[in-house]
Amino acid sequence: MMPQPTHAPGVRHVFVYGTLRAGGRNDIARFAPLPRRVADAEVAGTLYDLGAYPGMVLGGEGRVAGEIYAIDAQVEAALDRLEEVADDDSGEYIKRWLRVQASDGRAFDCLVYEIHPSRIEGRAVITGGDWIAHSRR
Template sequence: MKVLHHVFVYGTLRKGEVNHHFLTSANLLSDEAWTTGTLYDTGLGYPALLEKGTDHIYGEIYEVDDEVLASLDVLEGYEVDGSENLYERKKILLNNDNEHTEAFTYYISPQNENMLLTKIESGDWKQHNK
């Protein structure tokens, strides 16, 4: 039996973005979801989410299996109990279509907060990156 996970993506994994191909076998659950935090442009072609903050951060929710989740972990520089992680994967509460759901997402690791260059005021990477 396959274990399935929900993942909230807010940057280059979204539809039409450069890394969306990682989710070709995933099931899109919502293309209009949001959580809270602060979104930044790193200046490196991808955003980073800071857990602190009350801005609405917009993205999509996908259902993925263990294999896809493992590939996302590699992309995001995340290892369980890793001390050198680029991002940390955490389960969060999301809002979509008047519902609340839980999903994993990737926050910038505290030791990498120096990468947070420009706050994305809209909370939406795709709108910012037009």
């Protein structure tokens, strides 16, 4: 079980970097109850093109652009299903906690969905780390 960060009861934050971003195919604003956009942010990582969506591996020298949203447990459960998270970390994505610094300087403990390492073999790196810009090319 993942440790829960300290925050308002029932509220957690998520960093989204792919199709869940504003304007994306799975825009997080389509979920209910409506997630609240908190800030833009970047995290250290490498973004991979998996075809219809990206996957991110955390760490390294690269930067990945995204957005921070305040969500509740119902939205988190829906995101877990969408990202095919498994309790034993064998799913398509692995849910992690990461301290994320927003573009305005505030810091948030965020859920981040990191792609399972087995899914990126032979996949192209998205230069610039911005899925929205990449998918509009």
